[in-house]
Amino acid sequence: MTPALSRLASAHDAVTRAGFGLAQICLLVIVGAYSFETVSRYFFAAPTSWSNEVVAYALCIGTFLALPEVTRQGGHISISILTDVLRGGVRRTVTRVIAGVAGIVCLYVGWVLLDGNISQVARSEMLTRITPIPKIWISAWITYGFLGASLHFLRQAAGETGAAP
């Protein structure tokens, strides 16, 4: 790998790590929001209007911020019957082809999502649960998750050493 590519790869890893750090904060937000809601409602008869929405958004954002890291670690759930029986070079090739396909699929979905994001901004689509917020605030993270995961899959397909599946 050329030094330039290698610098790009480590930048991508750094972004992935930072994203995963934020994802963990999302999980703490879920715990915090529901705990606050329970205490505020029960002891102070002051339910919040936001807890269910914040929790739903935190779950979504956290999931997709963590997706590239799951992919980097090769942690996805799959049925490995085929690859388990293969050995040596064939196995490596099949694994790389699978990673390549996964990368292309995620890239395509990422592109579809990005297209959706653009139209959400153009049409200023709002999420209309209780407190309306722009949909893009939440949906952008899904796009990030798929594009980040796609890049990790493609790096694994390219045979980059490191945490391959």
Add this chain to the structure above:
Amino acid sequence: QDLRMIVSWPETNEMAWMPGARFKENLEAKDTGLSVTINGPESVPPFEQITPTSMGVFDIIYTYPAYHSKALTVVANAMTPEPEKIRSSGVFDMIDTYFQDEHNLKLLANVAVGSAGYHCYLSEPLDGGEWQGRKLRGVSTYVPVIEALGGAAVNTPMGEVYAGIERGVVDGACAPQSVYRATKHYEVAPYRTEPTFGQLVSYIAMNLDTWNGLTDEQKTAVMEAAQKTESDTIRIGDEVIDADLEAMAAEGVEVTELPEAQFEAVEQAYYDGVWALAAECCGEELSAEIRSAARDAGLTD
């Protein structure tokens, strides 16, 4: 030509399903070569239905305004259910123009299921006409109503409301009687408030490109079917409301009266809330313009 229609309620919610089915029936009876295939929320979840219709994946949408952004048809929730007047006053055309510009949708009908409005239902009867300090489940247009009588609005997910009322996590909810009955919430919250307030008005709209592709004869047929649906649903709705209320009374549901002063406060809060929502979603000026047209026609106050 087969038109693909997406609706926001499952077939099990008979009252909510009826207007869509009614429109299909009315349009197909016109015999202009148009048929309708209905897809429910199992095909696309309710909150995600408008964009695919704007983009032409579906030809017709039948949904509730507050499920989507830029939901100008929400103003019909603050008007008396008089479809002809809504059209003759120009209100219908103003919303239609906005929908064509913002959603690429041609507004076909505002459908009210019956002429009665919303109840709030409670686990304990009203105390001096107030629900001071109680936690009531309600979103968007209900929030000002709940707060007007000293309650706190909570947005407990619908599926958790039953158990929530049973265990006292929430003290009731505000919804039309069809939801009250379908969710079985009356089992745990047997006191429903009277009189009702506001209107439950959904709408039917068509993708603008589909609309423009129709022949003049077909367009007339669609609009006639839509107008017939508007009056059908109010008539059928009123019958079903009576049946629903009777059935629930047999199950032990009691009426708890809102005294006049409180009812006025509730109604005012509801109307103000709806108009504030319209101003926020679709522009102060436009909503003020519609409100004054509706006022002139005696549809709202």
Add this chain to the structure above:
Amino acid sequence: MIEWYVFLSVSLSVLLVLFLSGPPLFVSFLLVNLGTVLMLLGERGLILVANSIFDSANIASLSAIPLFILMGEILTRSGSVENLFRAMDGLIGRVPGRQYVLTVAISVIFGALSGAAMAVAAMLGRSLYPTMIDRGYDRGLSIGTILAGASLAPIIPPSVLIVVIATLADVSVGRLLIAGVGPGLVAAVLILLYIALRVSRREKSAPEVPDTARRGWREIVRSIGLLLPFSIIIFAVMGLILLGVATPSEAAASGVLGSVLVAAIYGRFSLRMIRESVSSAMLITAMIMVIVASSNLFGQMLGLTGATRGLIDWGGALADNPCVLLTLLLAIVFVLCMFIDQIALMLILVPIYKPLVEAAGFDPIWFWLLVLLNLSVGGITPPFGYTMFAFKATAPEIGLGPIYRAAWPFVGVFIVLMAVVVAVPGIATWLPTAMN
């Protein structure tokens, strides 16, 4: 428009082949969903892909999943679970297959705490499974017991699944909830009977734990003392729900705080432990949620092509033969559950089943409870089942093959359970009737 049966068989076959060729499951789902959408609706239909991912990833009640996983992580990583085992060792005498019995007992308790099989499977996988393997218990039977135990969660109240079914099917939520108690307990007994059968046939699958000392009252008191802190978690989850302080999802959050408190009481609290638990729980959550989000559209497409409705029309011809109809309706749920998500399936099937149930004159509580049992076991019928995936996510060293093999016998146990409930409807209907 292609015929629904062509669509159904082709998409299921393609999905199956893709699953077995080894890519991440969410990628297989995406491939089939993209292909279906492009074929049926063309490029403009792609908006449905984006929408379905967004919609299914934004459901607040799914937050119980990460919260129960996090509880399990904290209890495991702090070593608190070891205290539970030590205490149980001190309390329970020489019962053959004690860990299996313990797993089932804890499953019943967890089932009464949680409405989601995935959360329980993840929790048991995190906390009980490593200990069972360490102690030399049979791997297949251990996995199977955990999967079967986790499947009790949607049956025993509280259960999100029950509330949703009851609402869609227009039956009383309260009665259907209560109806789950009987079958849930019968299921636990059947699971224990099956384990007893296996253990009696193969001694090795249940090693005896070395009996270090005679159990005097001193030992028993010490064990009970060791157990006491766990009542904090029981209270934080079950107690708050029963007292009406919190909804099930909120109670899950207080359960997390409870588990932190328990770790602190055992002197095992550290920020590092919390950091590791949060990190691991978030990874597992992402693995599960991305499948949920990617598979959602598959169910939507079944609805859109009319596949599921066509299937049911075909079965509806049998409405005048209730036995055949019942078998068929349940068989459809069983077969579809092998491949797709239970909630999506329910959204499609319940509205279509409802008129058939009325036509055939089935007791609605009894019928929908059978569907519920079917959906619950659907989480452990290979190849697709969230209960299995949730467990698998906590035990990455095990392939799906051994998990499938471990699941099948217990699928059999649940089929026996359904047969029992069909033969003796009172198991389901007695309590709800007694309520009036």
